[in-house]
Amino acid sequence: MSSNVFGVSKRVSLTLAAGSAALALAACGSSGGSAGSSAGSTGTPVRGGTLTFAINSDGTCLDPHQSPADVDGFFARSIVDSLVALSDDGTISPWLATSWTVSPDQKTYSFVLRDDVTFSNGEKFDGAAVKANLDHIVAPATKSQLAAGTIATYTGTTVTDPTHVEVHFSAPNSAFLPSLATAYLGIEAPSTLTKPPSELCSKIVGSGPFISSGGYVKGKGIDYVRNAKYNWAPKNAKHTGPAYLDALSIRSLPEDSSRYGALTSGQIDAIASVPPVNVAQLKSTSGFRIQTASAPGGNYNYYPNTAKGPFADVKVREAFRAGIDWATIVDKLYFGVFPPGKGPLSPSTVGYDTSIESAYRYDAAKANRLLDQAGWTGRDAQGYRTKDGKRLTIVHPFLKQFAREQRDVVADQVQAAAKQIGIEVRTTNPEYTSYIKDVAAGNYDLIDFSWQRASPDALRTLFGSAAIPKDGFGTNGSRLSDPALDKDFTDALGTTDLTKQGALYGDAQQRITSAAAVFPIYVFNYVLGSSTKVQGLRFEPQAFPLFYDAWTSK
Amino acid sequence: MTIALAADERRGGGRAASSARSIGLAVLRRVGYAVGVLWGAVTVTFAALHLKSGGIIDAIIGQAAVSPEVRAQIISDYALDRPWLVQYFDYLGHLLRGDLGHSYNQGMDVTTAIGDQLAPSFELMAAGVVLALVGAIVVALLTANRPRWIRGPFAFLEIVGVSVPAFWFAILLLTVFSFQLHWFPAIGSNSFRGLVLPAIALAVAPGGTLAQVLRDGLERALDEPFVTTARSRGIRETAVLVRHALRHALMPAITIAGWLAGAFLGGAIVIENVFSRQGLGTLTVGGLGRRDFPLVSGVVLVAAAFYVVINLLIDAVYPLLDPRLRPVAPTTAGPVNAAAAGITSTASPSVSATGADQKGEG
Numbered sequence: 001m002s003s004n005v006f007g008v009s010k011r012v013s014l015t016l017a018a019g020s021a022a023l024a025l026a027a028c029g030s031s032g033g034s035a036g037s038s039a040g041s042t043g044t045p046v047r048g049g050t051l052t053f054a055i056n057s058d059g060t061c062l063d064p065h066q067s068p069a070d071v072d073g074f075f076a077r078s079i080v081d082s083l084v085a086l087s088d089d090g091t092i093s094p095w096l097a098t099s100w101t102v103s104p105d106q107k108t109y110s111f112v113l114r115d116d117v118t119f120s121n122g123e124k125f126d127g128a129a130v131k132a133n134l135d136h137i138v139a140p141a142t143k144s145q146l147a148a149g150t151i152a153t154y155t156g157t158t159v160t161d162p163t164h165v166e167v168h169f170s171a172p173n174s175a176f177l178p179s180l181a182t183a184y185l186g187i188e189a190p191s192t193l194t195k196p197p198s199e200l201c202s203k204i205v206g207s208g209p210f211i212s213s214g215g216y217v218k219g220k221g222i223d224y225v226r227n228a229k230y231n232w233a234p235k236n237a238k239h240t241g242p243a244y245l246d247a248l249s250i251r252s253l254p255e256d257s258s259r260y261g262a263l264t265s266g267q268i269d270a271i272a273s274v275p276p277v278n279v280a281q282l283k284s285t286s287g288f289r290i291q292t293a294s295a296p297g298g299n300y301n302y303y304p305n306t307a308k309g310p311f312a313d314v315k316v317r318e319a320f321r322a323g324i325d326w327a328t329i330v331d332k333l334y335f336g337v338f339p340p341g342k343g344p345l346s347p348s349t350v351g352y353d354t355s356i357e358s359a360y361r362y363d364a365a366k367a368n369r370l371l372d373q374a375g376w377t378g379r380d381a382q383g384y385r386t387k388d389g390k391r392l393t394i395v396h397p398f399l400k401q402f403a404r405e406q407r408d409v410v411a412d413q414v415q416a417a418a419k420q421i422g423i424e425v426r427t428t429n430p431e432y433t434s435y436i437k438d439v440a441a442g443n444y445d446l447i448d449f450s451w452q453r454a455s456p457d458a459l460r461t462l463f464g465s466a467a468i469p470k471d472g473f474g475t476n477g478s479r480l481s482d483p484a485l486d487k488d489f490t491d492a493l494g495t496t497d498l499t500k501q502g503a504l505y506g507d508a509q510q511r512i513t514s515a516a517a518v519f520p521i522y523v524f525n526y527v528l529g530s531s532t533k534v535q536g537l538r539f540e541p542q543a544f545p546l547f548y549d550a551w552t553s554k
Numbered sequence: 555m556t557i558a559l560a561a562d563e564r565r566g567g568g569r570a571a572s573s574a575r576s577i578g579l580a581v582l583r584r585v586g587y588a589v590g591v592l593w594g595a596v597t598v599t600f601a602a603l604h605l606k607s608g609g610i611i612d613a614i615i616g617q618a619a620v621s622p623e624v625r626a627q628i629i630s631d632y633a634l635d636r637p638w639l640v641q642y643f644d645y646l647g648h649l650l651r652g653d654l655g656h657s658y659n660q661g662m663d664v665t666t667a668i669g670d671q672l673a674p675s676f677e678l679m680a681a682g683v684v685l686a687l688v689g690a691i692v693v694a695l696l697t698a699n700r701p702r703w704i705r706g707p708f709a710f711l712e713i714v715g716v717s718v719p720a721f722w723f724a725i726l727l728l729t730v731f732s733f734q735l736h737w738f739p740a741i742g743s744n745s746f747r748g749l750v751l752p753a754i755a756l757a758v759a760p761g762g763t764l765a766q767v768l769r770d771g772l773e774r775a776l777d778e779p780f781v782t783t784a785r786s787r788g789i790r791e792t793a794v795l796v797r798h799a800l801r802h803a804l805m806p807a808i809t810i811a812g813w814l815a816g817a818f819l820g821g822a823i824v825i826e827n828v829f830s831r832q833g834l835g836t837l838t839v840g841g842l843g844r845r846d847f848p849l850v851s852g853v854v855l856v857a858a859a860f861y862v863v864i865n866l867l868i869d870a871v872y873p874l875l876d877p878r879l880r881p882v883a884p885t886t887a888g889p890v891n892a893a894a895a896g897i898t899s900t901a902s903p904s905v906s907a908t909g910a911d912q913k914g915e916g
Contacts, residue, residue, distance in 0.1 A: 054741070058836060061661035068618045140627040145618035152621060201661030218660070218670060219832035251741055253830040257725055262740045265733040401843065432843065436612040449617070461619075471625075473617045 045239070045536060049552040050247040053545070054259050055221075056273040058252045061201035062216040064184045065137045068146035073183040074544040075222050078248065080186030080206030083111060083130065084177055085234035086454060086541050090350035090498055092177045093235035096125060096187060096207070106172030106494055113163045117232050119189035120211045127159035132190035134167065142197055150179040172494040174501070175457040182454075182542055207232070209243040209548045221251040237548055238536065244551035263529055264288070269552065270530035270537065272545070276337040276405075282529050289532055292337075293539040294348040295524040297453035298462050299341035300407070302414070302446055302519040303477030309445045310392055315374040317516035320394075321360065323367025323421035329413045330522045333406055337527060341520025344459065344512045348523075350498070351456035351505040356513040360520060367421050376422070385422035393424045396446040397438055400429045407448065410521060439477075440469045447477045450524055454541040456505040460489035463512055478517040485511050588862045595858035596649065596851055597642075603847045604638050613845040614658045632658060645851070654855070655848035659841070664852040667837060672856070675833040678825065679818050681749050682756035686814075689761045694768035694803070695795055699776050708765070715762035720821050724755040724828040741830050752829045756821050760814045764807055771803030778802075801875055808868055808875070815864045819857055 055074070061067040064076040083097040097111040117125035134157050137147045153173055158166040169176070179185055189205040203215030210224035230242045251268070253259035256275040262268040264285065274282055274290060282288050304311035304320065311317050327340035342357040371377075371385055371392075378386035385392040398411050415425040425446070430438065438444055451462060461467055465486050467476035485508055492504040512518060528545055530537060536549040604610070611634050615625065629635050633644065648655060654664035693712075697705045715723075731751060732740040738751050775781065776799050784794050823835030834853055841849035873879040 058840070060659060063661070066661060140623045143620075143624050143627055143631070145615065145620050145624070148621060148624060149619040198656070198662045217832070218667065219674075219826075219830075219836055251830065253741060254836070255725075255828045255830065258728060258740055258828055258830060261728060261733040265736065265740070267732070267740050432616075433609065433613045433845065436616070440612075472612050472615055475617075475619070 045244050045551045047244050048246050051245050052249045052269050054251045054253040054268045054271045056254055059216050062204055063200035064186055065142055065144055065147050066197055077183040077544050078210040078224055078547055079204055079208045080188055081208050082181050082186050084181050085236050086178050086181035087236050088541050095234040107169045109167045111165050114232055115163050117207050119205055119207045120227055121189050121205050123189045125207055126162035127165040129190045130165045131157040131159050132193055133187050136193045147184040174493050174496045175455055178455045210248055224248040243548050248547050269534050274527045274529040276334045279337050287532055291528045293526045295452040296346050296349040297458040298451035299346050299523050300450035300521045302448045305445050305479055307479040311445050313374050314516055315370045319367040319370035321516050321519055322363045324417040325362040338522040338525055341523050344518045346523045349456055351502045353506045353509040356509050359513045384424045393426055394445040396425055396427045397430050397435050397444050398427045399435055436473050440472055459508050464489050480517045591862055592858050595854050599851045599854045600642055603845050610634055610845050654852045657849040658846045659844045664848045668852050671832055671834045671837050678752055678822055681753035682818055685753050685757035686761035690764035690768055693765045694772055698769045698772035712762035712765050715758040721824050724825055727751045727755055752825050756825045760817045767807050768803050771806050772799050775799035775802040804875055808871055812865055812868055
């Protein structure tokens with residue numbers, strides 16, 4: 001769950017994603033099957049060795065129960081195990097839980113737990129540990145900025161015996177298992193959870209394949225050693241028993257050229273977020289390879305304010321969608337590393353509906369026709385369309401300070417393209433808190449952000465009426481409020497049947513498309529560059545490279 | 555006679571007491587000045603971060619989806635619902651007890667957050683300062699009053715060093731000496747080898763400025779009559795340069811050292827980023843973006859303290875180099891100082907204020 005802008009805050013990685021980390025290029029979730037990965041399957045895995053991996057951003061708090069940042073979930077993933085594991089196709093595999101059942105009313109999940117698992121501090125994993133973790137996540141004192149939100153309707157856990165627990169909700173929540181599979185709901189050693197939250201920010205203890213005794217050091221990164229006792233890998237892993245690597249070292253190298261140079265000069269074995277401009281070059285360099293995986297969930301999209309202003313008229317929204325050659329802008333800028341988006345969701349999301357793609361085609365003639373029909377027939381001295389003497393102006397608050405992946409260039413080009421069809425896009429560069437205030441109050445015509453999440457339930461987050469910004473930021477940037485859509489989302493939460501979910505989310509995508517409530521920009525691809533010595537690196541559906549199956553050849 | 559003696563003693567004792575008192579007063583004034591600077595820095599930071607539109611709570615939460623309970627917890631933990639004046643005095647109260655508070659976004663105490671980053675930053679700056687100083691002095695000594703073909707290239711390099719963005723120069727150093735030649739690591743701030751390139755990148759711009767100021771000062775000093783006198787006494791040229799001329803040339807260089815300290819602080823932020831070093835730079839940039847007041851204020855305090863210390867050091871060094879600025883002690887007044895008074899004209903504008911201050915206090 002959660003947005004997967006790897007390296008940036010997990011909260012909507014707006015143009016901003018705020019925070020020191022945000023300046024960095026970010027990477028993201030995979031799914032859709034580690035696309036294009038030639039992920040080393042050559043030869044027999046070798047035990048031993050150290051892998052050094054560099055990412056583009058810095059962590060904030062290692063405890064995934066507290067932090068919403070992708071980078072923190074990524075750091076924690078090697079340390080904590082989850083009850084279940086999520087596969088690219090949306091299916092759930094056993095991990096610390098061997099099996100589970102869902103009550104008919106979808107409000108109670110019963111888990112059978114493994115009884116052979118110990119945390120790296122010697123504590124035994126049992127039902128009480130599950131309860132302690134879920135309770136810790138929702139406790140207000142934890143100040144969880146992501147995990148608690150994914151189980152907002154959690155009411156409590158009943159421990160029947162050491163290997164049986166029941167988790168209760170006040171409302172159906174079919175997104176629970178995919179959430180549970182993320183590192184954010186990972187299981188930490190219960191005795192450590194009584195420590196003050198700030199201590200957990202630098203050091204956590206889990207049962208995972210790696211142990212970090214030093215914890216996370218700001219500005220440096222994190223070092224791990226193998227957990228030699230590890231024998232409870234998730235069912236969807238490629239091997240069992242301890243990890244192949246003796247040690248793992250993750251460094252924070254925010255500067256693109258430094259990170260890329262450190263890889264090509266052999267000082268680092270693999271890096272996240274290869275700069276798009278270097279991708280082709282690295283591919284053609286012998287001894288290196290690129291693995292990409294497309295992030296599931298929302299693309300980097302523009303959202304029109306459907307509630308007021310010029311975009312309250314669906315014809316104007318349709319005209320904006322048809323009148324700008326989005327695909328060409330994206331292709332020219334990212335060299336094909338990030339493909340153009342063709343719908344509200346990324347194609348790698350389970351339940352993606354291909355039938356809507358044609359609605360997002362460029363057609364300038366249609367755009368002009370629609371604008372004429374909408375009454376914007378006049379022209380002023382600068383060539384912009386007018387109606388009743390008023391210019392067709394779209395206000396786009398854009399946080400330039402936090403722009404990554406050249407999103408500021410995209411904004412400039414969209415502005416220029418809109419002028420061609422007579423629309424003035426006024427891109428403002430507000431201060432962070434006034435931006436949040438304006439978004440909450442609906443004082444904008446267009447906003448932009450990406451929101452990754454390994455489930456089509458991302459649609460509910462992005463277009464459900466409950467997510468319309470009110471007190472603070474909200475993810476329903478288009479402020480769409482459609483009871484039929486909301487019903488689709490509620491029904492989908494009430495069923496764990498993937499086929500039924502697919503039909504409901506398909507209908508939702510159709511409705512969103514006919515409402516022209518989104519202008520897709522690009523699909524975020526996680527671009528991982530590595531030496532060919534690095535083998536077996538793969539992605540979990542959430543975005544993060546997994547090191548459990550990784551090994552290095554000499 | 556006894557009376558006279560007693561009077562003498564009294565006068566002597568009185569002088570000692572008044573001098574002790576004036577030293578005490580001077581120290582007090584210094585401390586007061588330092589506290590004032592620190593208080594001003596904290597107050598300005600508080601105003602800058604609190605008087606902007608939008609609530610700090612929005613900056614802390616950002617785009618995270620948090621429940622109303624968590625929002626309320628954050629507000630109460632950081633006392634954000636209280637009037638800003640109360641928050642301000644509350645913060646000052648904590649400061650007086652040595653408590654810098656808890657960072658809004660870093661999940662740790664500010665003291666810990668800064669403590670972890672202080673050593674690497676200090677290491678980098680110390681290396682940069684030493685490099686810049688030594689480099690500038692050596693270059694200035696070697697090139698002052700030399701033929702154009704020696705002086706020209708160095709002067710040109712200094713201008714290039716000052717003009718080229720530190721960011722770009724750092725990448726260039728990395729590309730050549732780390733990525734191509736593999737002499738130095740691009741990452742890892744814990745080793746001496748890892749410090750070399752960042753220190754050079756940091757030192758080059760301030761070093762260039764210093765070298766120019768120093769050479770300028772040296773050349774002026776070498777034209778002065780006392781140099782001719784020294785040479786006529788048969789003192790070797792090196793000794794003339796180092797022992798006589800350099801002392802004069804150093805005055806303006808030390809005067810700009812306070813300004814250079816700022817250049818080093820600012821430069822360190824860029825350099826830390828390019829070389830992925832631990833340090834206060836990234837911490838500060840991140841904190842500012844999210845209006846993390848306790849963290850930003852903590853860093854500002856450290857920076858302000860740094861400035862205060864540097865300025866104190868500068869004030870302490872002046873009298874060592876310029877006898878006119880020493881505490882009034884009649885025996886040292888003499889023709890040599892009179893000569894010096896005429897000579898160190900280069901230093902006078904900026905020095906005089908501090909010098910007068912020094913005299914008054916001494």
